[in-house]
Amino acid sequence: MTEIEQVRRFNRLVTQRVGVLDDEYLGRARSVGASRLLWELPPDGADLRSLRARLGLDSGYLTRLLGRLQAEGLVRVDVDRDDKRVRRARLTAAGRRERETLDRSSDALAESLLAPLSAGQRRRLLAAMADVEQLLTAGLAELRLVDPGGPLATYCWEQYFATLNAAFDAGFDPGASRKVDVAEVSEPHGATLVAMLREEPVGCGSVKHHGDWAEVKRVWVAPSARGLGLARRIMSELETLAAERGATAVRLDTNKALSAAISLYRGLGYVEIPAYNDEPYAHHWFEKRLDGGKS
Amino acid sequence: MTEIEQVRRFNRLVTQRVGVLDDEYLGRARSVGASRLLWELPPDGADLRSLRARLGLDSGYLTRLLGRLQAEGLVRVDVDRDDKRVRRARLTAAGRRERETLDRSSDALAESLLAPLSAGQRRRLLAAMADVEQLLTAGLAELRLVDPGGPLATYCWEQYFATLNAAFDAGFDPGASRKVDVAEVSEPHGATLVAMLREEPVGCGSVKHHGDWAEVKRVWVAPSARGLGLARRIMSELETLAAERGATAVRLDTNKALSAAISLYRGLGYVEIPAYNDEPYAHHWFEKRLDGGKS
DNA sequence: GAGATTCTCTGACTATAGTCAGAGATATGA
DNA sequence: TCATATCTCTGACTATAGTCAGAGAATCTC
Numbered sequence: 001m002t003e004i005e006q007v008r009r010f011n012r013l014v015t016q017r018v019g020v021l022d023d024e025y026l027g028r029a030r031s032v033g034a035s036r037l038l039w040e041l042p043p044d045g046a047d048l049r050s051l052r053a054r055l056g057l058d059s060g061y062l063t064r065l066l067g068r069l070q071a072e073g074l075v076r077v078d079v080d081r082d083d084k085r086v087r088r089a090r091l092t093a094a095g096r097r098e099r100e101t102l103d104r105s106s107d108a109l110a111e112s113l114l115a116p117l118s119a120g121q122r123r124r125l126l127a128a129m130a131d132v133e134q135l136l137t138a139g140l141a142e143l144r145l146v147d148p149g150g151p152l153a154t155y156c157w158e159q160y161f162a163t164l165n166a167a168f169d170a171g172f173d174p175g176a177s178r179k180v181d182v183a184e185v186s187e188p189h190g191a192t193l194v195a196m197l198r199e200e201p202v203g204c205g206s207v208k209h210h211g212d213w214a215e216v217k218r219v220w221v222a223p224s225a226r227g228l229g230l231a232r233r234i235m236s237e238l239e240t241l242a243a244e245r246g247a248t249a250v251r252l253d254t255n256k257a258l259s260a261a262i263s264l265y266r267g268l269g270y271v272e273i274p275a276y277n278d279e280p281y282a283h284h285w286f287e288k289r290l291d292g293g294k295s
Numbered sequence: 296m297t298e299i300e301q302v303r304r305f306n307r308l309v310t311q312r313v314g315v316l317d318d319e320y321l322g323r324a325r326s327v328g329a330s331r332l333l334w335e336l337p338p339d340g341a342d343l344r345s346l347r348a349r350l351g352l353d354s355g356y357l358t359r360l361l362g363r364l365q366a367e368g369l370v371r372v373d374v375d376r377d378d379k380r381v382r383r384a385r386l387t388a389a390g391r392r393e394r395e396t397l398d399r400s401s402d403a404l405a406e407s408l409l410a411p412l413s414a415g416q417r418r419r420l421l422a423a424m425a426d427v428e429q430l431l432t433a434g435l436a437e438l439r440l441v442d443p444g445g446p447l448a449t450y451c452w453e454q455y456f457a458t459l460n461a462a463f464d465a466g467f468d469p470g471a472s473r474k475v476d477v478a479e480v481s482e483p484h485g486a487t488l489v490a491m492l493r494e495e496p497v498g499c500g501s502v503k504h505h506g507d508w509a510e511v512k513r514v515w516v517a518p519s520a521r522g523l524g525l526a527r528r529i530m531s532e533l534e535t536l537a538a539e540r541g542a543t544a545v546r547l548d549t550n551k552a553l554s555a556a557i558s559l560y561r562g563l564g565y566v567e568i569p570a571y572n573d574e575p576y577a578h579h580w581f582e583k584r585l586d587g588g589k590s
Numbered sequence: 591g592a593g594a595t596t597c598t599c600t601g602a603c604t605a606t607a608g609t610c611a612g613a614g615a616t617a618t619g620a
Numbered sequence: 621t622c623a624t625a626t627c628t629c630t631g632a633c634t635a636t637a638g639t640c641a642g643a644g645a646a647t648c649t650c
Contacts, residue, residue: 003421007405010424014309017431031636048598061638063599085597085646110302116434121524125430126298129305131423136312139411229416326606343628356608358629380616380627 017113030072037065038074038091038099045090047080074098138228141197143237148192148206149182156194156204160220167257168281178279180217184208191241195221195230205234207242207250214242216252219261231264239290248291253282312408325367332360333369333386333394340385342375369393433523436492438532443487443501444477451489451499455515462552463576473574475512479503486536490516490525500529502536502545508582509537511547514556526559534585543586548577 001009030038040055052062066089069075074095080086091099114122146152164172185192185206195203202225208215216238221230242250251273254261262284270286277285296304325333335350347357361384364370369390375381386394409417441447459467480487480501490498497520503510511533516525537545546568549556557579565581572580 003409003417004402004405006421006424007408008401010428011405013428013431017435033637049596058637058639059598060600060640083597083647087598106303107299110299110306113302113431113434114298116436116528117430118524118527121430121433122298124426126301128423128426128430129301131419132427133305133308135412135416135420135423136308136408138416139408140312141411229413232413233411328607344626353607353609354628355610355630362629378617378627382628 031065031068033061034065034068035102037062038069038095039102041075041089041091041095043091043096045088047086047088048077049086051089069095134227137197138230141195141202141225141228141230141233143193143195143233146192146194148185152194152196152201153192153204156201156220157218159222160204160218163220164255164281168255169257172281177281178277180206180208185217190214191238193234193237195225195234197225197228203230203234205238207238209242209245209247212247213249213251214238214245214247216242216250219252231261232268235264235268239288243290249287249289251276251285251287253277253279253285255281256283326363328356329360329363330397332357333364333390334397336370336384336386336390338386338391340383342381342383343372344381346384364390429522432492433525436490436497436520436523436525436528438488438490438528441487441489443480447489447491447496448487448499451496451515452513454517455499455513458515459550459576463550464552467576472576473572475501475503480512485509486533488529488532490520490529492520492523498525498529500533502533504537504540504542507542508544508546509533509540509542511537511545514547526556527563530559530563534583538585544582544584546571546580546582548572548574548580550576551578 036055037051041051046054048059048062048066051057052059055062057065066075066077070077072094074092075089076092077087077089080088114125117125144152161172161174184190185208188209190206190208192206193204194201201222203219203221205219206217208217216235219231219234219238221234239250250270252265252270253275254265256262265286265288268288270288273285273287275282275285276287332346332350336346341349343354343357343361346352347354350357352360361370361372365372367389369387370384371387372382372384375383409420412420439447456467456469479485480503483504485501485503487501488499489496496517498514498516500514501512503512511530514526514529514533516529534545545565547560547565548570549560551557560581560583563583565583568580568582570577570580571582
């Protein structure tokens with residue numbers, strides 16, 4: 001069986017077995033559209049505009065769906081205080097109860113998947129599910145070349161500094177570190193990547209070209225996105241960018257407190273070299289040859 | 296996070312990410328119903344009756360769906376030779392080509408899930424998917440009390456004898472073994488279980504009551520259903536049946552060639568005892584006390 | 591304050607999905 | 621051979637899902 005066949009087989013079984021959980025709203029005396037709306041309404045209500053955007057509904061269609069839920073007494077729609085053109089929809093007490101019912105029946109279905117299994121099998125199933133989830137999430141992340149002066153890079157760098165400040169015994173002061181100029185890590189002198197996951201920045205990395213070698217700077221991955229192999233992907237992409245600009249080696253410096261990063265670098269083929277700069281926060285300097293070791 | 300929350304979380308991600316593979320038929324200039332029909336039509340055609348049954352379609356509705364596919368030149372419907380009331384639908388050459396196109400685009404989607412992952416991550420994903428698949432399948436199996444004279448038990452016993460015949464050096468002749476009477480393994484003297492997976496019998500087991508002890512006989516699991524923990528479930532169910540009838544111990548005999556079975560028995564708490572019968576094919580006799588070891 | 595824009599609602603419309611009750615042709619059993 | 625059953629098709633019907641073009645009210649911009 002090829003990999004692709006296996007993925008499709010998995011799909012078939014899972015949408016059949018687990019996908020039924022989504023049909024919790026079927027079987028009720030309510031259309032799928034109305035049920036979905038009921039389900040997706042935030043507890044504190046939402047304005048119709050954002051609901052339309054989130055669920056991808058036509059304006060007229062949403063009005064009518066809400067009308068039906070209103071007639072059932074599950075939802076109340078009223079005018080926004082600040083902007084009287086805008087209307088806000090929110091669940092009534094009856095609506096919240098109804099949603100809890102849906103929720104419980106969905107729980108019961110999830111439970112019915114686990115029920116026939118032994119304790120050991122359950123553990124294996126949940127572990128495998130977590131793995132699948134993590135790896136599918138990893139596939140969702142994408143690397144994007146960004147302007148290092150823009151909001152995405154700025155956000156990531158702030159997070160990066162905060163991480164260093166927490167990790168280093170003596171804290172970290174960006175002002176005391178070697179300066180990284182925005183121009184140095186953007187075209188044509190370098191590049192900056194941000195990893196995006198569901199429209200959220202969750203990692204970054206930059207490269208600075210120095211002719212026949214390049215320097216990797218500020219590689220960071222958000223705690224929420226650890227374990228997805230993002231650091232590896234960022235490193236590899238930066239190395240590719242460096243190689244395209246003619247670099248035959250990539251260098252970086254790092255602090256002894258960042259042991260996970262250090263093992264990552266070693267794992268990627270970086271070897272320790274003498275200090276090539278005077279970065280005060282660095283304890284280790286690494287290099288990886290991109291030409292396969294030839295000099 | 297509770298187990299149930301984890302299952303539902305998995306569901307949400309997977310139906311979102313992987314479920315898209317099913318939408319291969321969306322986006323085409325064809326309704327979902329017609330596409331599904333095109334997709335599910337067996338290569339050698341099928342009569343409308345069985346199609347209706349398999350896809351759960353109304354007779355009139357199916358006629359119309361087929362009409363549309365026929366108009367597109369993808370399907371041919373003609374009268375059955377043997378029974379002129381019956382009509383058979385089959386793909387034309389154009390229909391087969393169309394289906395291959397769908398197939399390829401579905402493959403491409405599956406591939407797109409794997410594409411962003413490293414080789415190691417792919418391996419982990421596929422292994423986890425296989426695990427999830429296996430365990431969800433395991434949950435699908437159900438044990439059913441059956442009449443040992445009926446077709447389900449008969450089928451399983453034939454398979455069981457064939458398995459023994461292949462496993463034993465000198466083969467296995469049911470006539471030479473101790474006889475198991477149908478009456479002995481059905482109410483009220485005993486019971487017989489068959490494990491069903493998607494309407495197929497994939498395992499069996501029987502118990503014979505002897506007052507304060509009971510005997511387990513003919514436990515078998517189909518090769519296609521190994522690894523789902525079925526043998527364990529069957530054994531545990533038989534022990535429960537025995538206990539309900541007042542047994543404080545369960546015994547069984549087995550052949551030295553069945554090493555997997557022997558380790559299963561030991562794992563379940565069976566201990567070897569002296570021969571309690573004269574079964575010619577047996578080398579080992581086991582017993583498990585149901586009262587927690589008290590005698 | 592006028593004109594442009596934003597937001598929701600209404601009415602009119604289409605396609606899909608599905609159900610139900612026969613009609614007509616064919617097969618089967620007594 | 622006749623009554624009964626089986627199989628597919630047609631016509632009539634319903635509900636859902638969704639689109640599109642304004643109308644009317646409120647807000648923003650100049």
